[in-house]
Amino acid sequence: MSHRSFVWLCLLPLAVVTAAFFLLPMARLVVTGAEGPQGAAGYLAILTEPRYRATLINTVALAAATTIVTLIVATIAGMFLQRHRFPGRAVLIAMLTFPLAFPGVVIGFLIILLAGRQGLIGDLSNRVLGEKLVFAYSIYGLFLGYLYFSIPRVILTIMAAVQKLDVGLEEAARSLGASPWAVQRDVVLPALAPAFVASGAIAFATAMGAFGTAFTLATNIDVLPMLIYTEFTLAANFSTSAALSVGLGIITWFILALARSFSGSAVAAAG
Amino acid sequence: MNASAGHGASVRIEACGKTFIDGTRALEPATLDIARGETLVLLGPSGCGKTTMLRIIAGLELPDAGGKVLFDGNDMTSVPIERRNVGMVFQSYALFPNMSVSDNIGYGLKIRGVPAKERAARVAELVALTNIAGLENRRIDQLSGGQRQRVALARAVAIRPGILLLDEPLTALDAALRDRLRGELNRLLRALGITTIYVTHDQAEAMELGDRVVVMQKGTIAQIGTPREIYFTPQSRFVAEFIGAANIIESPIENGYLVLPGGRQAIGIDANFPTVVAMIRPETIRVVETGSAPLSGVIDSISFIGDRQRLVISGVSNRLFTVDAPNTVQAKAGERVGLLISPEAVRLLPSES
Numbered sequence: 001m002s003h004r005s006f007v008w009l010c011l012l013p014l015a016v017v018t019a020a021f022f023l024l025p026m027a028r029l030v031v032t033g034a035e036g037p038q039g040a041a042g043y044l045a046i047l048t049e050p051r052y053r054a055t056l057i058n059t060v061a062l063a064a065a066t067t068i069v070t071l072i073v074a075t076i077a078g079m080f081l082q083r084h085r086f087p088g089r090a091v092l093i094a095m096l097t098f099p100l101a102f103p104g105v106v107i108g109f110l111i112i113l114l115a116g117r118q119g120l121i122g123d124l125s126n127r128v129l130g131e132k133l134v135f136a137y138s139i140y141g142l143f144l145g146y147l148y149f150s151i152p153r154v155i156l157t158i159m160a161a162v163q164k165l166d167v168g169l170e171e172a173a174r175s176l177g178a179s180p181w182a183v184q185r186d187v188v189l190p191a192l193a194p195a196f197v198a199s200g201a202i203a204f205a206t207a208m209g210a211f212g213t214a215f216t217l218a219t220n221i222d223v224l225p226m227l228i229y230t231e232f233t234l235a236a237n238f239s240t241s242a243a244l245s246v247g248l249g250i251i252t253w254f255i256l257a258l259a260r261s262f263s264g265s266a267v268a269a270a271g
Numbered sequence: 272m273n274a275s276a277g278h279g280a281s282v283r284i285e286a287c288g289k290t291f292i293d294g295t296r297a298l299e300p301a302t303l304d305i306a307r308g309e310t311l312v313l314l315g316p317s318g319c320g321k322t323t324m325l326r327i328i329a330g331l332e333l334p335d336a337g338g339k340v341l342f343d344g345n346d347m348t349s350v351p352i353e354r355r356n357v358g359m360v361f362q363s364y365a366l367f368p369n370m371s372v373s374d375n376i377g378y379g380l381k382i383r384g385v386p387a388k389e390r391a392a393r394v395a396e397l398v399a400l401t402n403i404a405g406l407e408n409r410r411i412d413q414l415s416g417g418q419r420q421r422v423a424l425a426r427a428v429a430i431r432p433g434i435l436l437l438d439e440p441l442t443a444l445d446a447a448l449r450d451r452l453r454g455e456l457n458r459l460l461r462a463l464g465i466t467t468i469y470v471t472h473d474q475a476e477a478m479e480l481g482d483r484v485v486v487m488q489k490g491t492i493a494q495i496g497t498p499r500e501i502y503f504t505p506q507s508r509f510v511a512e513f514i515g516a517a518n519i520i521e522s523p524i525e526n527g528y529l530v531l532p533g534g535r536q537a538i539g540i541d542a543n544f545p546t547v548v549a550m551i552r553p554e555t556i557r558v559v560e561t562g563s564a565p566l567s568g569v570i571d572s573i574s575f576i577g578d579r580q581r582l583v584i585s586g587v588s589n590r591l592f593t594v595d596a597p598n599t600v601q602a603k604a605g606e607r608v609g610l611l612i613s614p615e616a617v618r619l620l621p622s623e624s
Contacts, residue, residue, distance in 0.1 A: 168365035171331055174352045175359040176379030176430060186378070190369035 029242050036239030046247040059224040063207035070150040070203045071196055078158030097152045104212020111145045112136045137217050145213040150203040161195035201256050208252045224248045279466035280342040280433035281307040287338035289323050297323040299491045310460055310467040312481035320490040322438060325470045329436050330355045358427030362439040364419045366411045372422050373407040379430035397425040416444050417452060435467045453479055474514050486510050508620050511550040518551045520588045533587035534566035539614030548620045553595040555616035564609030572604055
């Protein structure tokens, strides 16, 4: 057996698994999406049908907001945690990363405990303002849930990136007269750009596709995964749910590719 | 600011010590004056406190209470580095990877609000001075080590600093390049005439670049002097051994002679001591016929270096004896040779540990 055919032979199991569990179902999904009453035009319905379009915009906006706020919170926290040593630091990091193990349902449950009808915030606002503040079942509740979900993932990536940052870069900028703000703007943030793209991509993709939290909070929220679920189980509309699934995948992939190309120069330079 | 005169500021550090939070004493309180325009080299093995001293001068570390840093007589101790107007070159160069070469060089000027046109002119001036024309638009990861070193220097000098601080700027380069850049750096520092403090563990760099050299050991200053003083008249065994090669001898003196296993060596003064520490540089020793010298030994090994050869000789003192002979001397390992040393070449050292 030549070296080359040996390598091909080793790749065979991977090829089989990829074909059986990834390519074939994907292909079937794409085909199903075009089997509705409108045929391939069913895909266009994602954009033309007002309800679908509104849901799509909602979902992207929610995922984008989640990503941006997560990056801001996680960068500040990650930088602080990596650069400072204080008693209780290890416990704090462990607590911050604790939600990593939770499924979306548990996150949704936590949000209900916090901002639901019997929630902590409702109780408190009832006592102070005489009015019960309830937002668990709205898009704000979902946003909070996604934040809770994303921050641990992003914080770990940022901490690792901060650790690798050459302190000499900051000292050099300071020696040239840069104020602490200028050092952050010109040196630290550009150097962290690759970590922002990598961890932001994960946060964005998770927020686009997360289902458990949305399902738990339910009622007033229209996001794509929920829409796919209702079309599939309640309306038994297989072709539309397939088309929406393909659309969700493509849109997420496209936005991630866009983000990567925008930060491409920064990523290459920092590498 | 007098930076335009090209001579920078004078520096005085007064009783500056440094104890880190974990209790490590990195630097014993030291006082040092550096004249305007002088190049001072801090030399020592790693962990001797030289980098700590540089960082205190830079403003990256605070000295322990009681220590003071003065530039041109003004107390700068509590002034942060960004307002000290120092140019600094780091061992890792610390060039900004998200900026081009010219943006790196112009960064300090941009921060100071210098107009773009003026900035470009100054950058062009430094590009020419440091010999990196053609690289202005390169990214940092497209530069070789030597090019990075020049960009780091250009960036530090661009702001017309009062003091230039260099932390092992050549250590990251390979040996051949280091030798070449050392000469180049020397010419550049002389041309700039700016007050320079240069940290290194390489004694060849210290010799070539320093107007004065501060030899440091375990957080204290072992000796301060010109390269010649440090080399010819070391005040301790540590300095003698750290600078260049040295034969250290421990032996009694009888009537002005070192009494050695290989013979007797005159020291030029009539004295008697039970035991002394003496130093003899390898290049001051002449290899001669056995009969015509008071000292003799057997050649252990010969290393041919090119411009000279280094002989290791046993039987002269208690340890192996190093002799640098001209490359024309015919010698073989195992041969017995005589060693001729003038009394002035023998330097007695204080007999500390």
